[in-house]
């Protein structure tokens with residue numbers, strides 16, 4: 060058969076042997092031996108999987124360990140490329156651009172953890188793709204799966220005016236030391252580590268990590284404040300202080316000991332309770348510390364505990380291409396000045412600036428990346444860094460070069476002003492590719508991006524606000540630490556289901572993500588823009604002064620007033636009145652399930668909706684009680700909201716409210732065991748039935764209210780799926 | 782035999798059919814168009830599902846645009862270089878000689894362009910004036926720009942252009958180094974309709 064004879068609309072297939080796996084092993088024989096060994100294992104297992112010789116579950120965990128992640132769409136994979144601290148040489152950037160073109164969509168996506176992700180990759184291409192990455196010194200090993208994920212850190216490390224010292228060699232040494240380490244291979248869940256050069260700025264976000272290390276100098280010695288057990292997810296935990304000061308040469312053994320404690324005490328049965336934050340919660344901070352310190356003497360001495368820092372310091376010199384210079388910013392064009400204000404950060408090295416390239420939705424095309432490399436060669440020496448804000452920085456640009464650099468970035472679409480402002484929206488993949496996505500976080504981010512491009516100057520006075528979006532409660536978009544956060548959910552109205560977003564207010568990225576926001580009610584995905592406009596204009600008008608932060612402002616006016624401000628926007632009109640509300644942002648088809656009309660279940664439908672609305676109200680009451688420190692009332696309202704939501708769903712299965720039944724047992728049997736309700740959220744109801752509110756700490760009480768919110772949201776989603 | 786010295790398997794063929802970009806152009810209607818194609822083609826090919834999903838990169842300036850991702854190829858409304866094109870990117874499973882593969886890919890891209898332009902929701906004004914076509918290879922491992930690739934593929938690419946546009950009826954230039962892939966762009970000497978390709 061030749062292609063000439065083929066139907067134009069049926070692509071030819073069936074060649075390339077039994078699996079069509081692209082390998083290229085022989086061409087890349089010279090790669091790092093450890094990476095080579097990894098890839099031999101990966102390719103052998105992939106081949107065995109195609110031959111039916113490896114159970115799917117075993118291959119799944121293996122491929123995750125190599126950064127190969129299933130997408131929502133069958134038949135294609137997301138590849139997560141681990142870039143410690145987001146550090147890339149220009150040669151590596153070229154390789155990344157080429158691989159995005161050849162194996163993916165021509166896009167490199169920068170994640171909130173300084174990785175690069177490719178989407179829509181054929182699994183049969185992965186051995187060749189991974190070898191080509193290894194050829195330029197990049198591994199995907201432990202980028203996904205139950206392992207130490209990418210180690211992140213401030214992109215300004217080494218150039219920041221406020222840092223204690225440059226964390227780059229320490230963070231990179233930690234990444235290299237823990238990679239493939241025997242003590243990190245037996246976790247029940249993922250494990251995340253972040254470094255920050257100071258305690259006050261948000262770049263490291265150490266408070267939301269399993270281990271956070273914040274640079275400190277004490278008595279002339281370098282060391283770290285070490286925090287543990289933080290994490291976002293559906294219920295966020297603030298990291299707790301393990302050591303106020305740990306000398307730098309103790310850092311790696313302590314990280315190793317923490318890894319062992321996680322492996323020993325982590326919950327392996329219940330995935331939603333398996334993160335390290337639950338170990339810290341279960342053991343308590345003191346017992347966790349004792350367990351870590353009990354592991355330390357057992358560790359055989361390892362020369363890398365100190366040598367690795369030296370190795371990394373030598374590998375990663377911070378160097379400028381050109382001598383320092385000065386620039387009269389006021390003499391430049393208005394467009395330059397606007398860009399300079401938000402996208403250039405003066406360095407501690409006088410005469411140099413760090414330039415931040417704002418990438419909408421964290422995406423950069425291969426053409427842009429290649430052009431950026433060609434440009435960067437004329438301005439910087441050390442390569443680029445990816446940021447947790449899904450952007451790119453170029454460091455050590457001599458100041459006099461900035462106007463020329465700005466002019467050269469403009470035609471590439473890489474000179475957008477507004478980096479790390481309200482316009483720089485963070486979003487997780489959401490329903491575009493994530494299996495757990497409920498609403499389109501990227502579609503919403505793209506719509507907001509258009510809005511800010513068109514109306515950017517209207518937000519100049521409130522540009523420091525940050526917006527972060529997750530497609531579900533799991534918080535990969537970090538909505539809890541946004542000033543204005545959103546997470547995806549759904550609402551059924553009659554026979555149609557609408558995509559909605561829960562509004563989460565009161566979080567902050569400041570002080571490494573020190574406070575988390577709380578849910579404030581939901582809004583159609585098409586009205587989010589109006590919510591942002593309303594909140595921004597109210598804040599601008601009513602704040603007590605420039606120094607009042609948005610988080611303080613929301614706290615001052617209170618939840619009731621905030622809800623009043625947004626009240627008219629929270630209505631979800633019927634499908635008949637506004638059909639566009641039942642289609643997600645930038646989505647081609649109606650969202651969710653349309654169950655048709657005319658069934659005699661009309662009465663039941665109205666009852667379930669009525670009860671779910673009651674549950675929403677209960678959650679709202681619980682948050683108000685929590686604010687007012689009415690502990691028992693908050694707990695009771697949260698528990699009742701869950702009970703009401705559970706009853707609501709049971710009514711759709713023929714249960715009558717007047718029936719006598721054990722709610723927890725029947726709900727479990729009917730929904731949880733049948734796979735129609737997320738089991739981890741059900742646990743929240745079961746736990747609440749046993750809890751004594753008087754015995755709960757303040758943090759545990761807040762968790763109960765958050766759990767109840769998640770339970771009720773899941774009830775809405777489960778109802779939408781029916 | 783054209784590929785005697787070079788053993789690479791030609792799969793990642795990229796074809797662009799360039800279109801005039803109307804003033805105020807928005808590619809957004811292609812979200813619905815490509816999604817409709819996905820549903821129609823998958824229904825027609827059932828149980829095979831040649832198309833996986835559409836992807837929206839319209840927010841990336843001069844980027845890949847709006848894509849329909851398939852198992853063997855991708856189609857897109859391509860916004861690269863500030864232009865508009867219907868682009869086909871082969872991924873795997875092409876058979877035949879190099880010329881046959883280029884020809885199949887080009888015919889397929891032209892048929893796709895016709896299908897797009899005939900769609901009632903296609904943005905008005907989107908059409909070719911001259912026939913302007915790119916044939917390139919998105920494979921830097923086996924077909925990096927250079928003399929070996931030139932020796933193997935220049936002939937098949939131009940044989941394909943000859944068949945499509947008529948020998949002597951077009952000019953062709955090699956892709957610039959910045960494109961970082963091997964290939965040529967051909968442009969008909971005179972304005973031409975799509976229907977005149979491959980002898981009408």
Ligand code: SF4
Pocket residue numbers: 487488489490493494495496497500529530531532533534535536
């Ligand atoms: S927040 Fe939810 S939708 Fe977004 S990437 Fe995480 S799991 Fe997926």
